[in-house]
Amino acid sequence: MxxxxxxxxxxxxxxxxxxxxxxxxxxxxxxxxPSVSWIIAFIVSVIxxxxxxxxxxxxxxxxxxxxxxxxTINWGWDITNFVWWVGIGHAxxxxxxxxxxxxxxxxxxxxxxxxxxxxxxxxxxxxxxxxHMGRLWLAIFIFxxxxxxxxxxxxxxxxxxxDVFAISTYFTVSLLFWYAGLVPDLATVRDRAKGIRKxxxxxxxxxxxxxxKHWQRWESxxxxxxxxxxxxxxxxxxxxxxxxxxxxxxxxxxxxxPPYFVAGAIFxxxxxxxxxxxIARKVLHLEQYITMEHIESMNxxxxxxxxxxxxxxxxxxxxxxxxxxxxxxxxxLNRVLGPYYWSYIGMMLCNVISxxxxxxxxxxxxxxxxxxxxxxxxxxMWFERFVIIATTLxxxxxxxSWSYYVPxxxxxxxxxxxxGLFFTLFLIFTRVAPVVAIAEVKSILKTSGDQYIGPNAHxxxxxxxxxxxxxxxSTVDIDDDNTTK
Amino acid sequence: MADTQTTDAGRNILFGLYDDEEKLLDAVKAAxxxxxxxxxxxxxxxxxGLDPLLGLEESRLHQAGFVFGTIGCLFGFGFMTxxxxxxxxxxxxxxxxxxxxxxxxxxFELTVLFASVGMVLVFYTICGLAxxxxxxxxxxxxxxxxxxxxxxxxxxDNGAVDKLRDYFSKTGAESVHNKMVAA
Numbered sequence: 103m104x105x106x107x108x109x110x111x112x113x114x115x116x117x118x119x120x121x122x123x124x125x126x127x128x129x130x131x132x133x134x135x136p137s138v139s140w141i142i143a144f145i146v147s148v149i150x151x152x153x154x155x156x157x158x159x160x161x162x163x164x165x166x167x168x169x170x171x172x173x174t175i176n177w178g179w180d181i182t183n184f185v186w187w188v189g190i191g192h193a194x195x196x197x198x199x200x201x202x203x204x205x206x207x208x209x210x211x212x213x214x215x216x217x218x219x220x221x222x223x224x225x226x227x228x229x230x231x232x233x234h235m236g237r238l239w240l241a242i243f244i245f246x247x248x249x250x251x252x253x254x255x256x257x258x259x260x261x262x263x264x265d266v267f268a269i270s271t272y273f274t275v276s277l278l279f280w281y282a283g284l285v286p287d288l289a290t291v292r293d294r295a296k297g298i299r300k301x302x303x304x305x306x307x308x309x310x311x312x313x314x315k316h317w318q319r320w321e322s323x324x325x326x327x328x329x330x331x332x333x334x335x336x337x338x339x340x341x342x343x344x345x346x347x348x349x350x351x352x353x354x355x356x357x358x359x360p361p362y363f364v365a366g367a368i369f370x371x372x373x374x375x376x377x378x379x380x381i382a383r384k385v386l387h388l389e390q391y392i393t394m395e396h397i398e399s400m401n402x403x404x405x406x407x408x409x410x411x412x413x414x415x416x417x418x419x420x421x422x423x424x425x426x427x428x429x430x431x432x433x434x435l436n437r438v439l440g441p442y443y444w445s446y447i448g449m450m451l452c453n454v455i456s457x458x459x460x461x462x463x464x465x466x467x468x469x470x471x472x473x474x475x476x477x478x479x480x481x482x483m484w485f486e487r488f489v490i491i492a493t494t495l496x497x498x499x500x501x502x503s504w505s506y507y508v509p510x511x512x513x514x515x516x517x518x519x520x521x522g523l524f525f526t527l528f529l530i531f532t533r534v535a536p537v538v539a540i541a542e543v544k545s546i547l548k549t550s551g552d553q554y555i556g557p558n559a560h561x562x563x564x565x566x567x568x569x570x571x572x573x574x575x576s577t578v579d580i581d582d583d584n585t586t587k
Numbered sequence: 588m589a590d591t592q593t594t595d596a597g598r599n600i601l602f603g604l605y606d607d608e609e610k611l612l613d614a615v616k617a618a619x620x621x622x623x624x625x626x627x628x629x630x631x632x633x634x635x636g637l638d639p640l641l642g643l644e645e646s647r648l649h650q651a652g653f654v655f656g657t658i659g660c661l662f663g664f665g666f667m668t669x670x671x672x673x674x675x676x677x678x679x680x681x682x683x684x685x686x687x688x689x690x691x692x693x694x695f696e697l698t699v700l701f702a703s704v705g706m707v708l709v710f711y712t713i714c715g716l717a718x719x720x721x722x723x724x725x726x727x728x729x730x731x732x733x734x735x736x737x738x739x740x741x742x743x744d745n746g747a748v749d750k751l752r753d754y755f756s757k758t759g760a761e762s763v764h765n766k767m768v769a770a
Contacts, residue, residue, distance in 0.1 A: 121631060121732035246666075252675055258667045259679045259689040267696040275703045282707060285716070286730065290631070293727040308711065309720030312729050314641055316714050317633040322646035323710045327703060330652070334699045341692055541632040544732075548608075 113552035114208055117390040121544050124391075128536045128543070129291055131386045136533060139385060147525035154519020157512050158233055166236035168512045174505040175495045179513040180234040181345075182487040183520065186370070187227030188269065188342055189363075189483060192335055193371025194220025195276055198283070199331035202324065207550055210542040211396045214287075215382060216375045217280040218535075222527040223374070224273045226520040231265070233516065261344035268341040275334055279327045282320070285310050287536040339367040346490065353433035353494040356421070362414035366483060369407035369453070372400050373479035378528065380473045382537060391538050394467050401466035404479065405457055411486075412454035433494060441506055442493040445485045452482020597767050600626065601751055602725050602737035603760030608634045611734035614758035615640045618736070623754060629725065629735040652706040659701025663694040723768050733761070740765070 119127070136144070161168055171178050194217035201209035232241045244266045246256045256263050289310035292303035310316070343363035346354035376397065383392040422434040437446050456478055460466040497504050531537070548554055605611045611634065618625050619640060628641060638645075667690045671677070676684045711717060729735050738751050755763045 125631075125731045246670070255670045255675055257677075257679060258671065258693060259682065259686055261692075264692040264696070267693045267700075271696040271700040274700060278703055278707045282710070286632075290730040293724075293730045305718040308716035308718060309722035309724075310716060310730070311722045311724050312629045312631060314628040314630065314634075314637055315643055316716075317630060318638050318643055319646045319648055319710055319714060321633050322648045323706060326649050326652050326706060330656075330699050330703055333695075337692070337695060337699075344692070545632040 111550070111555060112395050113554075113556040114211060114393060114395055114550035115391060115543060115547055116393055116552045118553040119390065119547065119551060121547065124544055124547070125290055125294075125540060127388070128287075128391070128538045128540050129294060131532055131537065132291055132534060133294070137385065140529065140533070143525065144529045147522050147529060150518055150522020151526050152519075152522070153515040154229075154523055157516035157519055158229075158238075160512050161233060161236070161516070162238055166234070168510060170507055170510045170513065172505055172507065174498055174503050175492055175507040177234075177491050177495065178507050179488075179509045179517055180230045182484065182491050183517050184227050184230035184234075185342055185363075185487045185491075186484050187223050187230070187520065187524075188339065189367035189370040189487075190374045190480075191220045191223035191227060191272075191276075191371065192339060192364075192367035193375045194218070194223075195272075195279070195331050195335040196368055196371065197375070198279065199328040199335065202328040203332060206399075207546045208396050208399050210539055210546055211392045212375060212379055212400070212538075213542070214280075214283065214535075214539040215379060215531075215537050216371075217276065217283070218531045218537075219375060219378055219528065220276050220371075221273070221280060222524050222531075223371075224269065224276065225527065226524050228269060228273070229516075229520060229523075231269075261341065261348045264341045265345055268338045272334060272338045275327070275331055279324075279331060282323055282327070283539060283542075284535060286312065286320070287540045290540050291536065336364055339364045351494055351498070352427075352429045353437065354490070356418060358414055358417055358421070362411065362418075365407045365410035365414065366453075366486060369404060369411055370479060370483035372404050372407070373476040373483070376400055376404075376472055376476040377480065380469060380476070382532060386532060386537060388538060391543060397469070397472055398463075398467050401460045401472060401475075404475070405460040405466070408453055408457035408460075408479070415450065415454060432497070436497045437489055437493050440493060440497060442489065442496065445489050445493065449482055449485040449489050452478045453486060456482075597741075598739055598770050599741045600723075600725060600737050600766050600768050601740040601748065601763070602735050602766070603755035603758075603763045604726060604728065604733040604735050605759065606733060606761050608734055610759050611736065612636055612640065614736055614754075614760070617758050618754065621754065623738065623751065626737045626739040627723075629729045629737065631730055631732060631734070634734070648706055648710060651709040652702045655705025656698045656702030658705075660694055660698040662701070663697030664690055667693065721769065725766055725768070726764065736760075 115124075117123075169178065169180070171180075194213070197209050197216045198213040201213075231244075232238060235241060244256065244263070246258075285308055288303055288307035289312070292300060292307045295303050340360040340363065343359035347356060347359035349355060379392050380397070383389050419434055419438075422430045425431070457475060459471065459475070465471045492507055496506060553559060603614075605614060608630065611628070611630070615625065615628065615637065625641065628637065630637070637643075668685060671684050671686075678684070679686075682689070715722060725735060725737060726733065736755075740748055740751065743751075752763055
């Protein structure tokens with residue numbers, strides 16, 4: 103059965119699952135009462151969400167002056183947080199779209215949760231451009247709609263407007279892609295449910311019945327949406343980087359920004375996926391579907407993108423020096439040695455130096471180090487955006503207008519509040535929808551289940567029956583043994 | 588075969604459930620060899636190799652995507668051109684009114700947006716999927732772990748039905764059921 107699988111491939115589904123067991127395992131969290139840890143996490147998240155609502159209400163009521171932005175530093179935590187969240191929102195589509203095109207089977211274990219995370223992260227990101235306008239109720243002005251002011255249109259030449267289109271398109275397409283994948287799995291939940299749950303899941307699963315023609319169209323749709331989402335996901339952070347790169351501020355006006363931002367976005371997105379998945383697999387008992395193989399694959403992507411980001415940082419410094427242009431040179435010297443030197447150190451440490459530990463197979467297959475690094479990278483990528491935005495603005499053209507910026511409590515609780523918004527949405531998602539793509543995991547069972555390939559395969563001769571319940575949660579090295587040449 | 592809609596009062600569907608996709612594929616091959624007219628096949632996940640056996644033509648969704656994408660592209664570029672050259676020309680930073688490079692990002696985004704939204708809408712429409720859709724659901728385990736071959740037995744005589752039951756047991760169906768469904 104595993105005739106088409108290279109012998110070096112390791113299993114992606116452990117525990118000799120049958121199709122029915124896969125259904126049972128993945129549907130279970132939606133059918134049982136929430137655990138105590140879930141309830142505590144949910145309460146904490148909702149409290150943080152409350153802080154967000156309060157912070158935004160305060161900003162609207164008192165005015166944008168309740169933030170510490172000033173004439174010199176007119177973008178601070180707001181746009182830092184925006185770019186940070188958009189970056190996090192890149193992993194989901196990358197995993198589901200680009201890895202689908204590359205036929206990477208390991209995507210099936212993590213794509214659903216990663217896409218959900220993408221959507222929630224983009225929701226969080228979208229808050230900041232709206233709030234930072236101050237007059238939230240005029241946010242509709244960003245859309246080109248016929249109006250009584252002429253009609254006076256928006257400026258289609260502005261990268262800020264490109265951003266509006268990029269983010270809204272990205273959100274819409276990600277949502278459609280995610281939901282199209284969810285429909286068959288919601289039908290699975292429906293067919294197991296009773297009473298009012300059955301009614302609800304009947305409506306949300308759109309009457310899916312799994313007919314051959316529907317599956318064929320569904321696969322075709324997934325593939326084309328993946329084809330469209332791939333350039334889209336690259337375009338979104340490219341356009342976010344244009345917000346800076348098309349300006350004439352030294353330190354922002356660099357051609358390296360688009361690829362550098364895209365790599366950084368994938369980097370931070372994967373870190374956040376890992377943070378969430380390491381918790382989710384443990385709490386929801388999905389260790390046999392989100393295996394060490396998945397975690398290691400993601401750590402490899404982190405190592406690659408982290409190194410690309412590192413090269414970009416160094417290239418910036420090199421080009422600033424090589425250009426012979428004193429203002430550019432000053433901008434970068436200021437980043438490294440200026441008043442915000444600590445954030446530059448934080449960025450370098452978290453994003454470039456520490457991910458290098460993943461060259462070691464032992465460390466990239468360690469749950470502890472993976473979790474530790476995922477948090478570290480999230481912090482580092484926040485610092486990166488802060489360095490680019492606040493540090494650059496703090497020392498602008500005229501020394502007389504140089505300034506320093508620390509956020510007010512309002513800005514801080516709005517940021518913490520978006521974390522609350524994000525986790526509230528994610529926690530609800532884990533209760534109402536299958537966190538792993540059931541149908542897609544079933545479709546790779548025969549090529550990636552551990553009863554078919556790997557050391558525990560039934561055609562193997564050294565494993566007694568029943569010994570293949572090795573928990574993926576253990577950090578036992580599972581290499582060499584199954585990479586039979 | 589797939590989406591034929593009939594207006595009769597109801598159809599009598601005879602279906603067998605298999606527990607493995609390979610048994611299903613063999614059964615479909617056997618049905619083709621016996622010239623049995625399969626009404627529909629239902630599976631818990633996409634089974635590769637099934638479409639050619641059922642004679643399903645390749646989906647033309649990508650054509651819909653292309654059409655919608657083209658509309659989005661032309662609309663986006665055309666709208667920006669109209670606004671900045673006809674409706675309300677403004678000079679930004681000394682650039683020409685019709686500054687094509689600056690229009691490319693939005694044109695691209697609208698191309699993708701129109702193609703995706705249009706294609707998804709076409710998908711749900713042609714599959715007849717909607718929150719209120721009353722689709723034919725034969726068995727609860729089909730979305731779980733059973734693979735189903737269904738025959739329309741409404742107009743069949745007893746001999747033909749026996750032949751189908753015989754076929755099911757011969758091809759290793761786990762169970763055989765009868766269900767009246769709305770046409």
